[in-house]
Every structure is written in C-alpha cells, then in structure tokens.
Amino acid sequence: xxxxxxxxxxxxxxxxxxxxxxxxxxxxxxxxxxxxxxxxxxxxxxxxxxxxxxxxxxxxxxxxxxxxxxxxxxxxxxxxxxxxxxxxxxxxxxxxxxxxxxxxxxxxxxxxxxxxxxxxxxxxxxxxxxxxxxxxxxxxxxxxxxxxxxxxxxxxxxxxxxxxxxxxxxxxxxxxxxxxxxxxxxxxxxxxxxxxxxxxxxxxxxxxxxxxxxxxxxxxxxxxxxxxxxxxxxxxxxxxxxxxxxxxxxxxxxxxxxxx
Numbered sequence: 001x002x003x004x005x006x007x008x009x010x011x012x013x014x015x016x017x018x019x020x021x022x023x024x025x026x027x028x029x030x031x032x033x034x035x036x037x038x039x040x041x042x043x044x045x046x047x048x049x050x051x052x053x054x055x056x057x058x059x060x061x062x063x064x065x066x067x068x069x070x071x072x073x074x075x076x077x078x079x080x081x082x083x084x085x086x087x088x089x090x091x092x093x094x095x096x097x098x099x100x101x102x103x104x105x106x107x108x109x110x111x112x113x114x115x116x117x118x119x120x121x122x123x124x125x126x127x128x129x130x131x132x133x134x135x136x137x138x139x140x141x142x143x144x145x146x147x148x149x150x151x152x153x154x155x156x157x158x159x160x161x162x163x164x165x166x167x168x169x170x171x172x173x174x175x176x177x178x179x180x181x182x183x184x185x186x187x188x189x190x191x192x193x194x195x196x197x198x199x200x201x202x203x204x205x206x207x208x209x210x211x212x213x214x215x216x217x218x219x220x221x222x223x224x225x226x227x228x229x230x231x232x233x234x235x236x237x238x239x240x241x242x243x244x245x246x247x248x249x250x251x252x253x254x255x256x257x258x259x260x
Contacts, residue, residue, distance in 0.1 A: 017109055024113025028087075029120065042083050042121050046075035046129040054137040065140045069220040070193050072133050072152050076125055077159035077216065078184055084118050084163025085176040092167070111252040114164055115157070122156035143223035147233070151219040154240045158212055161247035168254040187213035192221075212243035 032039060053071060057063040130149045133139040141148055166183055170176040190200070190208040197208045208214045219236035226233070 017106070020106070020109040021112040021116060024110055025116035025120070028114055028117035032117070032121065038083055038087070039121070042079055043125050043128060045079050046072075046125060047132050049075050050129060050133050050137060061138070061140075064137070065224070067193065068133055068137070068139045069141060069148065069224040070191075070217045072129060072139075072148070073155040073216045073220045074188065074191075074193065074213070076122065076129060076152055076156035077162075077213065078180075080118060080122055080125070080156045080159030081163040081166075081184060082177070082180060084114070084160045085167045085170070085179065086163075086173050087118075088114060088164055088167040089170050089173055089176045093172070107252045111164060111248055115160055115248055118160040118163075119157055122153060122160060126152040126156050141223060142225055142227050143229075147223045147229065148220070151216065151223065151237065151240070154219075154237060154244065155213075155216045158216065158240055158244045158247070161244040161251065165247045165251040165254065168251065184213075187211045190214065191217045193217055212240055215239040215243075 050068065050072065053068065054064050126149055130145065130152050134141060134145055134148070162183060166179040167176060170179060190197070190204055190211055191213040192208070197205050197214060200208065215236040219233055219240065222230050222233035222236065
C-alpha cells in the first residue's frame with residue numbers, strides 16, 4: 001500500500017477558494033494604493049466629466065437631466081474598462097501572473113480577486129459620481145438615489161469584467177487601449193444615448209438588444225423617469241449583472257500566464 005507524503009500532495013488550483021481570492025484582492029489594492037495616478041483616473045475622471053457635462057449644458061439644465069443619468073453609468077464603465085485591462089496586462093507582461101499561477105492559485109481565484117479589488121474601487125467611484133451628480137450638480141432624478149447608485153455600480157463592475165476579459169487578447173498596453181474602439185465605442189453608439197434604439201435601423205436595433213451597455217443606459221433612464229421599481233428596471237439590472245458574471249467566467253477561461 002502506497003502512501004502520499006504531504007510534500008507530494010498537490011493543492012487543487014482549479015476550484016474557487018475564498019481565502020486565496022481575498023489575498024489576491026488585498027495584494028491588488030496594496031499596489032493601487034501606491035499608484036495615485038491610477039486611483040485618480042478611476043475615481044476622479046468620471047466626476048470631472050460630469051462637471052464638464054453639466055456646464056456644457058449650463059443654459060439648458062433639462063438637457064443635462066436627460067443625458068446625465070445615462071452618462072453616469074457610461075463614464076464609470078469606460079474608465080474601469082481602461083484601467084482594469086491595462087493593469088491586468090501589466091501583471092502578465094511583468095511575469096507576475098506566471099509566478100502567481102505557479103502557486104496554489106487557480107484562475108478563478110485570480111480573476112475573482114482582481115474583480116473584488118477593482119470592484120471595491122468601483123463602489124467608491126460610483127458613490128462619488130452619483131452623489132456629485134444628484135447633490136452637487138442638481139441632476140433631477142424621479143426615482144431613488146440608491147437605485148441610481150446600484151446601476152452605476154453594476155456598470156462599473158461590467159467595465160471591470162470587460163477589461164479583465166480583453167486583457168487576455170492584448171500583448172501590450174497599447175493594444176489594450178486599442179480594444180476600446182472595438183469593445184466600447186460600438187456599444188456607446190448603439191445604447192440609445194444619442195437616439196432611441198427603436199428609431200434605429202432594424203439591424204442596428206437587433207444588435208443593440210444584445211449589448212450590455214444598452215441595458216445599463218435603459219436602467220438609468222428607468223430611475224430617471226419612474227418613482228417605483230419597474231419590471232423593465234429589474235430586467236435591466238439582472239442583464240447587466242449577468243453579463244458581468246458571464247464575462248468574468250470567460251476571463252478566467254481565457255486567462256494566460258504570460259504574453260507571447
């Protein structure tokens with residue numbers, strides 16, 4: 001009868017482990033703490049853009065009310081996508097991911113840890129941007145502030161998930177930035193921000209129906225115009241959250257140890 005010594009046992013790395021995920025998130029947050037420029041980009045840029053937008057429409061406050069809520073979801077999504085994709089790629093090109101995955105750390109732990117760390121920043125970002133828009137810039141919202149914050153947070157988490165996913169297909173930080181026109185800009189044009197989706201060409205309307213940003217913007221508009229939680233709002237929230245989870249799963253499946 002053969003026995004397996006403790007040194008010979010392998011720790012399974014494929015299964016999700018909460019402690020390993022927490023350790024990964026803590027490490028990423030420590031790194032972010034020493035990178036004030038990245039923190040400023042994630043937290044302050046959406047606020048600056050909202051202030052700029054408010055005074056672009058200084059003579060037409062109703063215009064700001066009509067599009068401000070939508071952009072409150074779009075700005076965090078874009079900034080979190082950009083920062084997360086570059087930060088994750090930097091970890092891979094520096095060899096950090098290769099060293100981490102050589103340890104008892106599964107891909108699911110790693111992706112969940114990154115999502116948790118950047119999600120923590122997303123909470124702060126969304127709270128500041130939403131509070132500034134409603135109380136600082138006078139955004140007139142019919143629904144609850146907390147529902148507005150919920151959608152903004154989900155949008156930021158979706159941007160985080162998309163950034164983690166596309167980083168697997170880039171070999172340099174420049175390429176990571178290049179994914180923005182391919183992943184973000186089409187959604188921005190088709191999400192209903194510039195014209196109602198029902199007024200688009202039927203083909204474009206059908207494409208917009210499968211893009212998560214369409215439901216992010218629609219969810220914001222539901223809060224903007226309705227006092228109570230609507231069925232459409234619940235649908236929008238579930239779709240955005242489901243897309244974020246799906247993209248995170250795909251990110252774990254496509255994560256590479258290093259660039260080629």
